[in-house]
Amino acid sequence: MTPNEHAAELAGTPAGDAPTLPGAGEPIIEVLDLGKSYGSVIALRDVTTSVRAGEVTCVLGDNGAGKSTFIKILAGAHEHSSGEFLVDGIHRQMSSPRAALALGIATVYQDLAVVPLMPVWRNFFLGSELTEGVWPLKRLDIAAMKKTTREELAAMGIDLRDVDQPIGTLSGGERQCVAIARAVYFGARVLILDEPTAALGVRQSGVVLKYIAKARARGLGVVFITHNPHHAYPVGDRFMLLRRGRSMGDFSKAELSLDELVRMMAGGTELEALSHELSRELGPDSAITRADEGVQHR
Amino acid sequence: MSSTVDTSAEHQESPSEEDERVSGSHGFTRVLRRPEVGAAVAALMIFVFFASTTESFAKPAGASTWLFTSSAFGIMAVAVALLMIGGEFDLSAGAMTGTAGLTTGILMTEYELNVWLAILAALVLAVLIGMLNGVLVMRTGLPSFIVTLGSFFVLQGLNLAVTKILIDKVSVTGLGNAEGYFDGQQIFGSFVKIDMSWLPWLEADEPSFLTIYAATFWWLAVTVLATWVLLRTRAGNWIFAVGGAQTSARQVGVPVSRTKIGLFITTAVAGWLVGMLSLFKLTTVQSTTGVGQEFIYIICAVVGGCLLTGGYGSAVGAALGALIFGMVSQGIVYEGWDNDWVYAFLGVMLLGAVMVNNWVKARAEAVR
Numbered sequence: 027m028t029p030n031e032h033a034a035e036l037a038g039t040p041a042g043d044a045p046t047l048p049g050a051g052e053p054i055i056e057v058l059d060l061g062k063s064y065g066s067v068i069a070l071r072d073v074t075t076s077v078r079a080g081e082v083t084c085v086l087g088d089n090g091a092g093k094s095t096f097i098k099i100l101a102g103a104h105e106h107s108s109g110e111f112l113v114d115g116i117h118r119q120m121s122s123p124r125a126a127l128a129l130g131i132a133t134v135y136q137d138l139a140v141v142p143l144m145p146v147w148r149n150f151f152l153g154s155e156l157t158e159g160v161w162p163l164k165r166l167d168i169a170a171m172k173k174t175t176r177e178e179l180a181a182m183g184i185d186l187r188d189v190d191q192p193i194g195t196l197s198g199g200e201r202q203c204v205a206i207a208r209a210v211y212f213g214a215r216v217l218i219l220d221e222p223t224a225a226l227g228v229r230q231s232g233v234v235l236k237y238i239a240k241a242r243a244r245g246l247g248v249v250f251i252t253h254n255p256h257h258a259y260p261v262g263d264r265f266m267l268l269r270r271g272r273s274m275g276d277f278s279k280a281e282l283s284l285d286e287l288v289r290m291m292a293g294g295t296e297l298e299a300l301s302h303e304l305s306r307e308l309g310p311d312s313a314i315t316r317a318d319e320g321v322q323h324r
Numbered sequence: 325m326s327s328t329v330d331t332s333a334e335h336q337e338s339p340s341e342e343d344e345r346v347s348g349s350h351g352f353t354r355v356l357r358r359p360e361v362g363a364a365v366a367a368l369m370i371f372v373f374f375a376s377t378t379e380s381f382a383k384p385a386g387a388s389t390w391l392f393t394s395s396a397f398g399i400m401a402v403a404v405a406l407l408m409i410g411g412e413f414d415l416s417a418g419a420m421t422g423t424a425g426l427t428t429g430i431l432m433t434e435y436e437l438n439v440w441l442a443i444l445a446a447l448v449l450a451v452l453i454g455m456l457n458g459v460l461v462m463r464t465g466l467p468s469f470i471v472t473l474g475s476f477f478v479l480q481g482l483n484l485a486v487t488k489i490l491i492d493k494v495s496v497t498g499l500g501n502a503e504g505y506f507d508g509q510q511i512f513g514s515f516v517k518i519d520m521s522w523l524p525w526l527e528a529d530e531p532s533f534l535t536i537y538a539a540t541f542w543w544l545a546v547t548v549l550a551t552w553v554l555l556r557t558r559a560g561n562w563i564f565a566v567g568g569a570q571t572s573a574r575q576v577g578v579p580v581s582r583t584k585i586g587l588f589i590t591t592a593v594a595g596w597l598v599g600m601l602s603l604f605k606l607t608t609v610q611s612t613t614g615v616g617q618e619f620i621y622i623i624c625a626v627v628g629g630c631l632l633t634g635g636y637g638s639a640v641g642a643a644l645g646a647l648i649f650g651m652v653s654q655g656i657v658y659e660g661w662d663n664d665w666v667y668a669f670l671g672v673m674l675l676g677a678v679m680v681n682n683w684v685k686a687r688a689e690a691v692r
Contacts, residue, residue: 139575141568143635144561152565153577155558165556 045114045130047215047245050080053115054216054247055100055131060109062095068271069095073109075266075276077216077247082238084258085251086291087268093251096268097218100249101133102126130215136224138205142194146186147175149193150208174211182207183240199230203237216247223257235261255287267291359629360641362680366627366673367648374655381651381658384520384534392605394650395539396598398643400617401624402543402550403594405642408625409554410587411567411634412461412468415618416453417591419479422613424450424599426487429496429609432505439504447596453479454592458585468588476618484611499607513604514538539601543643546594550639563587568635623670624649627677648673 048054053076061071070092077083087093098104099111102120111118113129120126123133140149148171156167156174175189184203186196193201202222209217219238223231238261241248252258258265265282267274267290274290371382380386400417407414424446431442457475461468487494499505514537521532554560562583565573574580595614603609626632627648628641652673653666 135575137572139572141565141572141635143568144564148561148564152561152573155561157558164558165552166558166561168556 045215047130048079048114050245051078053078054113056110056112056115058110058112060096060099060106060111062099062104062107070099070268070271071108073266073268073273075264075273077249078263079215079247080242080245081263082242082248082250082261083264083266084262085249085266085268086253086255086258086287088253088291090270091268092271093253093268094220095271097133097220097249097251100126100131100216100218102131127213130213131218132209132212132214132216133218133220134202134205134209134222135220136222138201140193140201140205143192145190146179146193146196146204147172147189150175150178150189150204150211154212178207178211179204181244182210182237184237197230197233198226199233202226202234206237206241210241210244210246214246216249217241218249218251220251221253222250223252223254231257253291255284255291259284259287359636359638359681360644361629362677363628363641363644363648366677367644367651370648370651370655374651374658378655378658381655383526383530384518384523384532386654386658388535390650390654391534391540392537392650393654394647395537395543396601397617397620397624397649398543398646399539399546399594399598399601400591400621401628401642401646401649402546402639403591404621405625405628405630405637405639406550406554406563407587407591408622408630408632408634409567409637410563410584411570412584412587413472413622414457414468414588414591415472416457416476416479417472417595417621418614418617419476419483420450420453420592420595420614421599421602421617422483422609422611422615423453423479424596425603425609425613426483426496426599426611428600429499429603430487430490432502433496433499434491436503439502439508443508443600446599447593450592450596451589454589455585457592458581458588461588462581462584480612480615483613483615487611494611495608497608499603499609505604505607508600509604511604512538512600537601537605539605542597542601543646546597547639547643554639559583559586564635620649620670623674623677626681627673629677629681631681632678645677 055077057076058074059071060073062069063071073092073096075083075085085093085096095104099106099120102123102125105119105121111120113131118129120129126133141152144152147168151171151174156171157164158167158170159165172189176186179186179189182203184200184207186200193204196204206217206219206222222234222238226234235257238248238250242261242263250258250262262279264276264278265287266276375382378386381390400421404414404417427446427449428442431437431445432439437445453475457468457472460466460475461471464471484494487496515535517533517535519532520526520534523532526532554563562573562578565578566580566583570580599609599614602613624645625637625642626645628638628643628645630637630642649670652669653663656663656665656669
């Protein structure tokens with residue numbers, strides 16, 4: 027079964043209808059004034075951005091800013107309650123993650139959905155195993171699965187010693203990359219990465235950023251959710267900032283410098299108020315205060 | 325996709341396809357990494373010990389006895405191992421063997437039902453009980469340890485109470501006189517005798533026939549089938565996944581409930597099979613049959629390399645665990661020791677196995 031056929035099977039449509047990847051720079055997902063309320067609680071409003079083939083759209087925001095509500099709408103886990111949500115230029119109201127998957131929108135969650143004790147290749151195909159033969163002799167096509175796993179990981183630039191090793195023995199970054207490669211293989215056109223670098227050290231984060239760039243180079247649209255502007259800026263083409271459920275704007279890389287991004291992220295005036303408060307608490311001579319002033323004067 | 329590739333293709337892979345960095349971990353470490361290695365070594369040691377310290381252990385007549393004991397426990401241990409790999413326990417498995425035997429026995433003797441219908445009725449009952457266990461565990465979200473502890477007591481009580489109501493006794497006897505008994509015996513209670521007089525340690529005039537009961541062939545078949553399912557089918561992949569990380573398995577589309585309910589049914593059906601094997605060999609069944617054996621199955625599975633936390637283990641290992649249990653329980657008799665030592669030994673072996681499992685696993689992973 028090819029990945030496209032697999033996606034088609036999930037969508038319940040013949041292989042011919044499987045969504046294809048548009049040319050680089052073409053929008054795959056567009057959202058206009060998107061909003062979501064749970065009863066009287068408004069979790070998200072007025073969000074406008076786009077995800078384009080071969081580009082990385084970064085969604086930045088602090089905890090509770092509405093990042094997870096936004097990705098849940100994109101991933102089909104929640105339906106939006108206002109605004110417009112277009113995939114391939116067609117209005118959509120997605121009711122399930124399966125529907126999103128059928129449109130080629132795949133989400134890699136923080137816990138990665140891997141089984142630590144199982145070999146890499148079994149994890150790669152878990153839930154979508156390749157088989158050969160007919161029942162009752164229907165069995166796993168192990169040789170093909172191992173080969174595909176090796177090839178797909180190599181295509182992402184992941185160099186594994188042995189696809190037979192338990193995935194739990196891989197580093198956090200490597201596991202993240204296997205999850206990304208898996209989503210790409212199973213027909214993803216848009217990859218939603220939920221805080222992939224949050225639990226990783228500096229070096230491992232670098233590894234993951236490299237694979238995000240790799241996925242972009244393969245022509246995929248990537249939605250990169252993070253609260254770290256230093257991770258977002260090097261790989262991002264478009265930045266959408268969220269604060270308290272509202273969009274603070276949607277910028278292309280040309281419109282925004284890293285310093286501006288950091289300032290907006292930290293919330294400008296809020297950060298100044300915090301440093302005043304800290305200098306009062308800690309005294310003007312403390313290391314934190316001095317370092318902080320250094321930042322502001324620069 | 326290609327349909328001509330067979331499973332042996334795995335071993336034929338040219339070395340060039342493998343990464344040069346793994347060549348060092350082939351061979352010995354690869355073997356050590358298998359979950360059943362500890363049990364295989366222990367089984368060999370125990371065999372050598374009893375064979376060299378007792379008269380009759382390694383003789384055909386003696387071996388026939390421990391082979392039969394191992395077989396009945398082995399079938400259950402393999403089924404319980406699958407369930408444990410899937411992350412659940414079934415404490416009602418022992419009482420289930422009694423329930424199945426009693427059902428068939430009472431239907432044949434008291435109601436003179438056709439032997440095949442009586443066997444089928446017990447099978448249907450087993451499937452229903454397994455399904456009930458599985459559905460209860462999945463619906464309530466309670467630990468299977470608690471749910472099946474409940475069904476264990478229910479079965480234990482019903483086995484006694486219902487039997488007393490129906491036949492006014494606590495055991496079914498005289499099955500040998502029931503119509504069609506010999507048909508059932510062909511499948512569940514027959515045996516073959518193999519001439520072992522070529523064994524060098526036998527005297528010329530000794531009885532030299534090894535009796536292998538149907539149970540042993542069933543045990544082998546169940547072990548082979550379980551191993552094939554575990555390692556070579558989608559269902560096997562799902563069993564490891566639901567036991568190793570249930571949420572992750574669900575996220576990638578593994579049917580978690582269906583897999584686990586299927587495992588509970590498998591265990592109950594294994595209980596039915598063992599019930600039939602014992603019924604048609606002994607022609608009698610007690611109301612208390614199987615009670616107390618549920619933990620022995622779990623111990624056999626753990627000795628065979630199953631992790632108590634799920635997601636790891638093997639069917640061959642569980643079969644070897646049962647072989648160890650069979651050899652020890654019979655070997656202690658041949659030694660002339662008190663039978664109660666079996667349980668003390670079981671406890672020590674369980675603790676030892678858990679520690680060895682962890683050590684082997686940690687070691688095998690560290691070498692990488």
